[in-house]
Structures are given as structure tokens and as C-alpha cells.
Amino acid sequence: MKLSVLNLAPLREGQDFKEAMDDLVDLAQKVEDMGYERYWIAEHHNSKTIASSATQLLIQQTLANTASIRVGSGGVMLPNHTPYIVAEQYGTLETLYPNRVDLGLGRAPGTDQQTARAIRRTDNLNPHFEEDILELQGYFADTLPVHAYPAAGLDVPLYILGSSTDSAHLAAKLGLPYVFAAHFAPRMLIQAVAIYRREFKPSATLAEPYVILCANVIMADTDEEAQRLATTQTMSFAGIVTNRGQKLQPPKESDDAVWEDILPSGEVPHFGPVSFNAQISLNRVKQAVSQMTAGSFVGDKASVATQLQAMQKQVHFDELMANSYIFDQEKQANSYQLLAELVAEEFAD
Structure with missing residues (x-):
């Protein structure tokens, strides 16, 4: 099982935005040393408690301060952006940091409706998600009349994010990896993953379905301490x-x-x-x-191992992407270290 991290860049009590951004990069460096596969940064707007509004800038800062871990968007809320600009931005990142950039794509606004209108400059907030993805793919493949340099011809992996069954159907149809947001909306997890695997159509980029389960993980040396941190x-x-x-x-x-x-x-x-x-x-x-929070894994190594085994019996996932709301940075890093040790010991591929 591969391991990765999602970070919303939350501010801790007493912090300003710069300190939260510094924490984000610091954690990326730590989990890179632990052997994590990828590190994704979310997109949220109009929040005084979350620092991830300009996601691509935080991705660049993280890439510049790490050496090997893949860094990407978890995700770009595609209806907020034109596919052309997204292609230019992530093509630029891929050019600067080859083979290290992921592009996770979501259909939600990442904010409230009033802010979504301010972002999109329209009252029509209905997403054209599939059309936007196909257009974005066209810019990277360089098959459209307009060219998005330096993205043209680059291979930036695309991932479909979802918290319901809608995106499961689409990810299967397009033959793209599917990331389910069980870290805040686990209710439809089993149904959505089943739909994705059942309907999956191989594509030029992916021969078999690939599922990333995004879940909250809070680990400590004892169950009691993990419950307290949670x-x-x-x-x-x-x-x-x-x-x-x-x-x-x-x-x-x-x-x-x-x-x-x-x-x-x-x-x-x-x-x-x-x-x-x-x-x-x-x-x-x-x-x-x-x-x-029903999709959370909380406890010591033995408890979380049992919880993960139970989840695997319900949902076949290929990768676990951990989100961690732990106040103390050292204890957060320890949680990720314990998870890495657990997976290496019990869930090695």
C-alpha cells in the first residue's frame, strides 16, 4: 500500500498565515524523509483559518524545498479556473520540477456560493467538469488549436477527486485514478468505489482502476493519547x-x-x-x-492496523492519503511516522 498526505494548511491557534505555510513545507520535508509517495495541498477560499487559497503557489514552494516527493493539488477546483490557465500553471511546475507534479481535480467550489461568484465572475455556478477535463487533457496532449506552453506535450498525471458517486462514474469513464474524500464525507465511500471499479474503462494513461482513500489518521504511542489528540x-x-x-x-x-x-x-x-x-x-x-469523521483512523499502531484491515475488507483501495488535524507539530510528525512504520510492517505490497 502506498502512503501519501493531504494538507489543507490549517492555521493553529496563535499562528498567522505565514507560520501555517511554513508548517506546511516543514511537514512535507518530514514525510518525504519517511518515504511517503506524494503530498497534496487542498484549495479553499474565503477562510481565515485555512492558508491554501493559492494552491499552485504553495505547491511550488513545497517543490522548491523538497527533493523527491511528488507534490500536487488535492485538488484544483476546476470550475474556478479556466483549463488553459491550469495547463499553463501546472505545465510550468512540471517543467521546473520534472516528474514530481500531480494534478488532482475537483468539481466543488471549495467555498461558499457568494465567494464562488466572486471567483468565477458569473451567477452560473453549474460545473462543466467533464468538458473542462477533456479540454485540459487536450492542452497537455497538444491536440487543440490553441497551445498551452509549456504544458504542450508534458505528462502531468490527472486524478479525479470525489465525495459522492458522480465523480466515480466520470473517473471510470475517462480511465483516470479516483480519489475519494472520506476525510470529511465518508458516507458514500463504499458505493462510489464499487461504481468506479465496476465501470472503469482502460485509458492511455491507466490500464486498471486505481483508488486513493483520503482519510483522517491520528496516531500516537497509546490509544488514550491518540483519542486525546483527536x-x-x-x-x-x-x-x-x-x-x-x-x-x-x-x-x-x-x-x-x-x-x-x-x-x-x-x-x-x-x-x-x-x-x-x-x-x-x-x-x-x-x-x-x-x-x-466516520472515515477516521485513530489509535496506536495495533488499533489502526485493525481499523485499516477492516476497511480493506469493505473497500479495495490502492493508496492511503492521510490528513491529520493534530495541534502539536511534533506529535503530528510522530503520527505520520507511526503510520509509515505500520504500513511497512503490515501492508507492504
Whole structure:
């Protein structure tokens, strides 16, 4: 099983944007030394707690400060950009850092509807995802009347991101790798991967289906410590559900301590396929957070090994992409080290 990392570049409590960006690069250097396959950076807009709005610039900064790990987008929200500009940008990155660039593509706005309108300069927010992907492929293959230099003729791997079954159908149809976002929307994971594998059509770039499972992974030397560290994740998702987004917070002793501080109000306007009503009750908040984090692997090496084995019985995935909401940087790095050791010991190809 290959291992990789997703980073949303969250700000920790007490940090500014520059410090969060520095953390992002620092973690990339650490997981590169641990042997991770790739390091992807998400695209989010209009968030004062996430530093990944200009994804391609963070990718360039990460590439410049690492030596071998593949770095890419997790992903480019393609409807926010013209395929031509995306081809130019990622063609430039591939030219500067050959054979190290991945291009993950998503159809969501990565923000709320009002911000999406500001990005796209239109009220028509309906994505033309398949058409945009085909156009993007045309620029890299240099088969279109307009040429996107220096992308023309370059081989930048494309990946389809999804959190529902829609993108599973499309990834299968186009014969591209499929990345499922179980780190925030695991509900349709089993169904979506089954559709992708059943409908997959070999392409010039991929002979067999390839699935990357993106999930939250929080590991420590003991189950108790991992559960404590995971309270930071609980607080983060509770903030999303209650529309009170905040920077990553230091962990509490337990989730019970988290819920004692939650006073739900407002509504969430975006973030995935989960919808919420205003003034939802604490029980509803708990339920929503539980649903969004159901794809998490939390514990020591033995516990997470059992959890991964159980998941593999339900879903056949080729690569695990770990996202980690851990407040302390050293403990976050230790979590990734433990995961690398676990996979090497129990899940080696």
C-alpha cells in the first residue's frame, strides 16, 4: 500500500498565515524523509483559518524545498479556473520540477456560493467538469488549436477527486485514478468505489482502476493519547457544523469536554455534500460531526492496523492519503511516522 498526505494548511491557534505555510513545507520535508509517495495541498477560499487559497503557489514552494516527493493539488477546483490557465500553471511546475507534479481535480467550489461568484465572475455556478477535463487533457496532449506552453506535450498525471458517486462514474469513464474524500464525507465511500471499479474503462494513461482513500489518521504511542489528540479534529469539525470555524485548537482531555463548550448556532453554507439547518441542537451537531469523521483512523499502531484491515475488507483501495488535524507539530510528525512504520510492517505490497 502506498502512503501519501493531504494538507489543507490549517492555521493553529496563535499562528498567522505565514507560520501555517511554513508548517506546511516543514511537514512535507518530514514525510518525504519517511518515504511517503506524494503530498497534496487542498484549495479553499474565503477562510481565515485555512492558508491554501493559492494552491499552485504553495505547491511550488513545497517543490522548491523538497527533493523527491511528488507534490500536487488535492485538488484544483476546476470550475474556478479556466483549463488553459491550469495547463499553463501546472505545465510550468512540471517543467521546473520534472516528474514530481500531480494534478488532482475537483468539481466543488471549495467555498461558499457568494465567494464562488466572486471567483468565477458569473451567477452560473453549474460545473462543466467533464468538458473542462477533456479540454485540459487536450492542452497537455497538444491536440487543440490553441497551445498551452509549456504544458504542450508534458505528462502531468490527472486524478479525479470525489465525495459522492458522480465523480466515480466520470473517473471510470475517462480511465483516470479516483480519489475519494472520506476525510470529511465518508458516507458514500463504499458505493462510489464499487461504481468506479465496476465501470472503469482502460485509458492511455491507466490500464486498471486505481483508488486513493483520503482519510483522517491520528496516531500516537497509546490509544488514550491518540483519542486525546483527536479532540482537536472534533473541535475543527464542530466549528464547521456550527458555522463557527476556528483555528486548530490544543486538544482537550476528551470529546465530552469538547461538547461542553459547544453552543450551536447559525448554519453552514458549504463544505461538502452535508447540509445543515439553522439553530441545530447539540445532538445534531454530534451526529453531523460523527458522520463527517466516520472515515477516521485513530489509535496506536495495533488499533489502526485493525481499523485499516477492516476497511480493506469493505473497500479495495490502492493508496492511503492521510490528513491529520493534530495541534502539536511534533506529535503530528510522530503520527505520520507511526503510520509509515505500520504500513511497512503490515501492508507492504
